[in-house]
Amino acid sequence: MSDKRKSRPFSASRQRRLTKRSSSLDSTRTPFNPNSSICATNVILVAIDLRTPKQKIEDLQKEIIESKDESTAEQYLNQLVLMQVYTNLEYGDNSIENARAYVNLSKFYLNRKSNFLPQAKFHALNARQILEYLNIKPNDDNILQNLLAYDIYLTLTKCSINAKQYLLQRELKIKNKHILSIDKVHINHDFNLIKKYLDKLKHLMKPMAYEQIHMEYLFVKFDKILFDSKEFDESIYELIDQLVIYIEKFFSNDQIKRTIDLYLRSGSYLIKYDENIQDGLKYYRKAIELANEQEKTKSSIKHKHQLANAILQRSIAKDALNVLCESLPDKIQLFGDFSEEVIQTESRIGSIYLREGECLNAVEHLKTCLDLQEFVYGSNDSRTCETRRLIEFLKKDPMVSRTFFARTQDGIRQSRPVFRVTNKVSHKKEDLQLLQKVTKKPPISSKT
Template sequence: MLNMARAPAQARGSRGLNCLAGKMQANPICVPTVSNDTGWDFCFHLSQQTAIPAQETDDLFTACHCEETEEDTAVQEAGMTVDCMSIPKQKLAQSQKKINQFINEKMSTKANKELIRCFILSQIVFGKEHWKCAQASANLAYGYLTLRGLPAQAKKHAEKARNTLLTWKRNTTSDKDKKEILETLVILYYTLGIAWLLQNHGKQAYIHLQKAERNMKELKELNNDNIAGIQVSEKDLTIALGRASLAMHRMNLALAYFEKAICGVILAKGHDTSDLISLYEEIAQIEQLRKNHEQAIQYLQQAYSICVSSFSEVSPQTAEASALLAKAYAMSGESQHRDAVEIYFIRSISTYQTLGSEDYETLTTIEDFCTWLIQNGEKQEAYRLLKSTLNSGTFGDCGKKVAETFYNMGSICFAKGELREAIELLRKCLMIQSLIYGSEHTKSIETKSLLSLLQRASLSRWKKEAAPGRKKSVCRDRME
């Protein structure tokens, strides 16, 4: 009837104590089709064209035609030959600088467009089969994954670049080129691994991430263990391998990867760095799945302490960490943890309400707390808390959560035998669900079925109460 699991969101604030793989299956990232992205469509099909278009909306291809500037004219008049590739090379260098600028300014879409521009200019400057062009394709794949969250597009570009890079790696004689190719292969296989993971294919993800790990090892050997500045860090790769292991339900392997990632972060930044928060929260999920509740609680206590010291007690990060800690205590099932469950849930809810801008998270935490209250026989307290939440009137933009709250309140009333109140609450729930999801959605149908059941039960009860024998009995009681 009620579910302790929190539905995941795109941000870190959505982590609960459920299995990461289960969360991916329940709420997979929407993967748009190729036709939904015109930039992708253009640059991918460019390689299939027999000739480069003579005109384009921006100045990419006019650059290829080497339009004459005043400086070019002066050079030609002096009898000097103009290098036709100089302008595309200049534009490629400019575009590469812009990418870093846009990424630093959090302008993801513009950064991705510059990656497309780099890919096209690399085709012009180096040729479609050159490893530099494959490198640009791999960078674009990584951009589609990290900047846009589009794994299907990322996979297409990464796969397109792979064969060219592998051929050049075997044949190259320059150590400098080999280092760049190895770094690009790390990016490429990491991109493929994460893309497969986002599409709920744990085994394929793990295979590709292992290839990224092998190439990173080779890069370290070639570079005397110095891989500072590489786009995909060892930490990123280790965490990804841990998540892929978790998706394959290999808990011990996943645990080993996360322990390795945590040790690496502590060595690099110390025990109090905020980088450890998400790692402690994820490793706690693994310990929960392994039924090691006390160990999970210890990890989440560490995460909570770092949140307090890094962000203060009144912050979204601390509110989330407090909620996760409360759920960890609740999931242990130990009676000695009852007070801790209540303390941390109340602390989290209070922090969210103080901040005033975390409506969805507040409702979710209240719902989790009420679930625990109901499981422990405190239905009246759960109902009171849910009712006070709705009466506050601050959750108008969270229709889905409001509908869930009405459903939960109706379920509580049903369990208590208060059919009239339950029917009224479920009607409100159904009205909101029909507006949000439509009347034929699974959630709406489920609520409608429960509502019909309660209405029949209510009618049956009313008939019994209205029966002649029942009336006489009532009259007799009153006369006496």
């Protein structure tokens, strides 16, 4: 037998370990040259930030101001998060500065879509927890503390009102459970605290700065009346006038748009109460007049459509018809003859006429609507079939059948043809034979 030891073959993993071990023990190494540049592809050099948290906060504040108009929402959020982290490190968990950083984060989420309401509420609650820890009350004369408390409770109230508004949206079939869980019962309590802090700030701030925060308070009060009041609030008239003054003073860029929105929302609130219907319609008409004077035709048409909806809600069909018929030529000119807006308007006008018993006017607009629907949607579409069903129903009325359908051609209403008495008679032989054949009486059949 051979004295040679049997050696088992190396596995792949064992071979890799052996190669790695031998390379690490290799004596031929390249000496380090401090003047040579590092060119390894897998090495990433990161500079060490030696700034203190306070310096980082100051730099972030400058960066936010400089990039205010250029930064995206994601970049701005990253800046706010870093600001809160550095503020916490510098001033501590339960500091006024940290509470202010939480408020800024909450305001950012509050200005996003409603899906971010839970995040806004979370950061506002963190700020209020610090406020309660510091035992800040409205009877103090510290402007920073009073302003912080005012912002915290105003943000909390906004979150609750927006959550209540989200709850009232009927078009959303599946609603966010986190938004539904937001507290909505402490709105009045928080709002009373806001008024107390606001009274303190009136004597501590400059008039212009105070007017700006007072305007913000009035807008929140307006939303509270719209979504949280169970009874009519008489103060809304004075509130509308004050908000119009503030809009003219502080919003030079979108002043008209904000005023129109205020009038529309005021009108939608007032028409809910029988005694204030006319006031509500007055604000709707103010919005339309302002849109006609200052804005584009499209905006004016939109507001007219809202006015018609508001009037129909109160069962004032005549006024709604006037608004819809008035806006129809503008819609045809702006959107085109075969547009969705024109089809819907024709359908609504016809339906209102039908409901009021004016069948001739109803069938005229419904026939126009049917022709448009057959061209745009097709003959078998459910909307087309529904309009056709209504027209077939109207055909059963003898007056409608005689006066409309008996004298229509290709969907266009025609006047009755003129009766002519001076018809010329042809004396051609073929024509005479044909005339005699037509006028000849048929033979009388005899009974067998």
